[in-house]
Amino acid sequence: xxxxxxxxxxxxxxxxxxxxxxxxxxxxxxxxxxxxxxxxxxxxxxxxxxxxxxxxxxxxxxxxxxxxxxxxxxxxxxxxxxxxxxxxxxxxxxxxxxxxxxxxxxxxxxxxx
Amino acid sequence: xxxxxxxxxxxxxxxxxxxxxxxxxxxxxxxxxxxxxxxxxxxxxxxxxxxxxxxxxxxxxxxxxxxxxxxxxxxxxxxxxxxxxxxxxxxxxxxxxxxxxxxxxxxxxxxxxx
Numbered sequence: 388x389x390x391x392x393x394x395x396x397x398x399x400x401x402x403x404x405x406x407x408x409x410x411x412x413x414x415x416x417x418x419x420x421x422x423x424x425x426x427x428x429x430x431x432x433x434x435x436x437x438x439x440x441x442x443x444x445x446x447x448x449x450x451x452x453x454x455x456x457x458x459x460x461x462x463x464x465x466x467x468x469x470x471x472x473x474x475x476x477x478x479x480x481x482x483x484x485x486x487x488x489x490x491x492x493x494x495x496x497x498x499x500x
Numbered sequence: 501x502x503x504x505x506x507x508x509x510x511x512x513x514x515x516x517x518x519x520x521x522x523x524x525x526x527x528x529x530x531x532x533x534x535x536x537x538x539x540x541x542x543x544x545x546x547x548x549x550x551x552x553x554x555x556x557x558x559x560x561x562x563x564x565x566x567x568x569x570x571x572x573x574x575x576x577x578x579x580x581x582x583x584x585x586x587x588x589x590x591x592x593x594x595x596x597x598x599x600x601x602x603x604x605x606x607x608x609x610x611x612x613x614x
Contacts, residue, residue: 391543428607430602437600494543
């Protein structure tokens with residue numbers, strides 16, 4: 388099993404450009420999450436999907452949109468990138484709910500110039 | 501708002517020693533806590549969790565202690581090894597809130613010297 392995979396690993400954007408971060412899990416998990424991690428900071432939840440067909444805002448949703456494409460895939464879209472969105476983005480999944488072990492992907496390092 | 505924080509941002513120990521990583525939380529409504537380890541360039545990895553109806557929980561070489569009176573959480577690592585070098589995060593979940601929303605602390609960097 389690959390676990391949680393994310394693409395791309397690195398990305399550089401110019402202000403105003405758009406892009407989609409892809410995430411997939413092969414553990415048949417119901418719940419999926421997107422976090423961002425800034426230097427010297429803990430992870431902050433952007434959006435989550437409790438189950439296929441549902442998405443909800445986390446702590447810092449502004450400037451982002453998500454799509455739970457199917458049970459395996461959960462994408463994060465930046466419609467108009469801003470320098471404040473420079474960060475490392477992690478996708479995670481869990482069997483059911485946040486009160487369970489979340490399995491994290493390797494991260495996408497995004498720089499917005 | 502209230503948030504999870506850490507007493508020590510860095511901790512350096514000798515291989516074989518025991519390590520104690522501390523975490524203070526200010527929200528008394530939190531009733532679930534979890535520790536993650538993050539190695540350089542990787543995603544976080546689950547270590548252990550604990551619910552507020554417990555004071556202590558043990559795993560393999562790790563123990564989490566919860567003191568609700570002073571709102572303090574600690575992670576003890578026995579016989580620390582070089583492979584334990586990483587950033588350790590505690591996180592909390594609020595009772596009555598969304599089970600899906602974890603609030604993470606800023607992390608403690610553990611360095612194990614051989």
